[in-house]
Amino acid sequence: MKILILAHHAEGLYLPRRELMMQLKAAGHTVIASIPRGKCYEKVAAIVDEVIETPVQRRGMNPIKDLRLIFFYRRLLKQYKPDCILSFAIKPNLYGGMMGRWYHIPYLMNVTGLGTAFAKDNLLCKVATFLYKLVAGHEQTIFFQNEGNRLTLERHGVFWKNPVLIPGSGVNLNLHKFEEYPSDEDSIKFVFVSRILKEKGIYELAEAAREIRKEYQNVEFHVLGKCEDGYEKVVKKWHKEGIVIYHGHQNDVHEYLKKAHALIHPSYYPEGMSNVCLEASATGRPVITTCDIYGCKETIEDGVTGLGVKARNVQDLYSAIVKFINLPYEEKKKMGIAARKKMENEFDRRIVIRAYQREIQQIEGK
Template sequence: MKKVLILANNDIGLYKFRKELIKELVKEYEVYISLPYGDFVPELERLGCIFVNTPVSRRGTNPITDLKLILNYRKIIKRISPEVILTYTIKPNVYGGLACSLTKIPYIANITGLGTAVENGGLLQKITLFLYQLALKKASCVFFQNKENQRFLSKYVQYKFGRLLPGSGVNTEYYSLLDYPSSEQVNFLFIARVMKEKGIDQYLESAEYIKGKYPNTVFHVLGFCEDKYEEKLREMQEQGIIKYHGLQNDVKSFHKLNHCTIHPTYYPEGMSNVLLESAACGRPVITTNRSGCREVVNHGENGYIVQPKNTKELIEKIEMFLSLSHEEKKHMGISGRNKVEKEFNRNLVINAYMEEIKKVLK
């Protein structure tokens, strides 16, 4: 069998967002995965993957560590001798791409988001774009998850062929349309890493205001919490303003009671899986006017779009949502489900990958 090597920076994202693709790949190819060990590695192995333990410092900027990663990737590629390599996220895209170029192995990159280094400008942006130029110029295909990323990178980086994907897509069978809750209590969900750039401050400020004015609302927070927010979340939970549930591997049970997902991020997203999964379950969404977020929302139809970092506007849209009747909220959720089925079905992503891999291997 021909071999496919996947370079990624963590097991959770690979399993949750790419497992359907992997299931298709293992039918035809011997599939290797190179990433750091994590709890989902056994699940990936059960799918048929061969695991190669590869340390990746996801946010480190140590040039010696990054050079070691390039050399490690080169060593792995030479040992496995794959026919094609798939790369995901910034470091595997950049350093994996460089290693692929050195070993002359065809590769397909996926730009899952440009990251804060590119977003914030300055010297780090210039260095990152230079590395992208070196890494992507020989790629067989560069997949983008939103048009803005594609337009921006195309200004600075030359590559052979680019193609737009609907993010990672969503498994519409697993995230099926759920009955809309009929309880008088209105539940809102924040599902993300609890960090400033994900809009947690705007969410908490809105929760405090809305809860004081509308006592029948409940504001839930799901996600790994960065240290500086732990005390604040604990205090707000004790005050009855929010309910913090920590990191959850499966959020479907929370969507059953959820009336609306609030995703006030201003982080450089590729395509928000939180929004895709929420909409697939038939839940209205409120999010920001950012690439990777606005694509999922038809404003006023399946949710609302607000400006990033704007708590006042977020509160206005929450109040607008609360003013809707039960049937209007339910209809908004169904509109989101229809949009996801049509535009963001994960099968669209799988088919695109299988097409590009076959082009490389023919």
């Protein structure tokens, strides 16, 4: 089969889905990827048969640019005539889905998150609901990474023929291998790994860290990630004050996870499934994350593999961090071992690949 992949970010396609692309190629399919040029673009090109530079803006809704993207996808489908479309993220899902429906091409849509479109009942929400209704019902399969995204769409009247729940993008257990738990005799290291955004809980982390640093001199808060929307100035200010240690964007996150005693991820961003929570857990590190946010709460078992905190609640986050600091070393280590086991049982990336293989085989059968 000729399979066309639509994504809004080269790195976002390569890092969590390179194994899927490799498996599709190994099965004898012709794989074409439509992505914007950027980091990991060439790595995607080294796997697939052809990569097409595509004008996708990850964030914002510009009607003119979005219309251009729709027509770009239309030309793409006319030219390549794929047997199946795989799409990831909002714009490829919606605009690629619209064109897939127009040309009667089966597609497998992956809802990697709903973004902020459904945060408020406003014009953006109404437009997004309308677009989802346009594509709903035609698709071969829609993959949801968490139950909350499906329920949100259904509350807005969007229903699907074949919804399938998958464990996010899964985690490569060989790449993110289990690491021995580090000693905490000299210091206790927490790590935050994310795009630096308000919705990722960075302000809550900084406020909690400020108070903890006053009480515990041997505790460090390491922050990794690219600053977006002008956050760099405030993060560097926290770094200068000694509240956090900011490392900027890092390619090799595993090395930082390996040295940490726990990951802190107080996100309330409406995502599909937190990859960093999966990667930290696979490494054998406990995770402190939001227990009331879909895409985060599924990644831990509170008190067993990590600690759950309420979103947007500095006091709750502070209390959880202090609780973790005061746990006996063997309890921390035991949490990390349980976290790895949870990943092996529930979030192995091979589970996700098998789900795609089943659906593609059904399309081939038809």
